[in-house]
Amino acid sequence: MRQDSGPDGRKGLTFIEAARRAQIVAAAIDTIAELGYGQASLARIAERAGTSKGVISYHFASKDVLIREVASEVLAKGEAYMVPRILAERSGRGVLRAYIESNLAFMRDHRNHLVAVLDIFFNARDDDGRPLLEEKSLDYVVTSLEQLLAHFQAIGEFRADFDPHAMAMAVRGAIDQVPPQLTRHPDLDIDGYARELTTLFDRATRP
Numbered sequence: 001m002r003q004d005s006g007p008d009g010r011k012g013l014t015f016i017e018a019a020r021r022a023q024i025v026a027a028a029i030d031t032i033a034e035l036g037y038g039q040a041s042l043a044r045i046a047e048r049a050g051t052s053k054g055v056i057s058y059h060f061a062s063k064d065v066l067i068r069e070v071a072s073e074v075l076a077k078g079e080a081y082m083v084p085r086i087l088a089e090r091s092g093r094g095v096l097r098a099y100i101e102s103n104l105a106f107m108r109d110h111r112n113h114l115v116a117v118l119d120i121f122f123n124a125r126d127d128d129g130r131p132l133l134e135e136k137s138l139d140y141v142v143t144s145l146e147q148l149l150a151h152f153q154a155i156g157e158f159r160a161d162f163d164p165h166a167m168a169m170a171v172r173g174a175i176d177q178v179p180p181q182l183t184r185h186p187d188l189d190i191d192g193y194a195r196e197l198t199t200l201f202d203r204a205t206r207p
Contacts, residue, residue: 093202
């Protein structure tokens with residue numbers, strides 16, 4: 001049985017090929033999280049995956065293609081984890097709490113994923129020195145939260161006198177401090193941090 005094509009355009013992946021690609025992506029995530037993007041060579045990724053550079057090149061046309069697949073995998077996994085939890089809430093306070101808690105719970109349970117993808121966003125460059133991934137992806141994270149805040153502000157569930165964009169940046173800034181902290185403090189109490197943030201931003205947005 002065969003699956004759809006991968007991101008590099010290869011058609012008709014078998015389940016074995018798809019499993020091998022997933023293994024390589026997982027090895028790339030762990031290698032970047034441990035060594036940093038700059039030191040995560042294909043040779044080191046291959047060593048961690050228990051394969052060869054040639055096998056990686058068979059599945060991914062270049063390191064850039066592999067890195068884009070890593071970012072896509074992490075973002076898709078994060079979205080699948082967080083969105084249902086956020087949409088399950090109906091009140092503004094519930095949505096904001098679920099947003100903060102689900103983001104931080106995902107970081108707690110997928111530490112290497114978050115460390116790796118942020119390293120990629122900030123440090124990965126193509127041959128011309130341009131960011132490998134579009135920074136508008138990061139802008140969208142703030143914009144989508146801003147829209148949620150503005151919606152509940154408009155219907156009176158949040159106080160009317162704060163700037164939704166500034167509040168969204170503050171929330172994201174507090175959340176996005178966690179991955180770099182985890183690299184230095186692996187035992188960081190993320191659950192406790194989540195409780196503090198939900199209390200802080202609940203008070204900041206409450207009418």
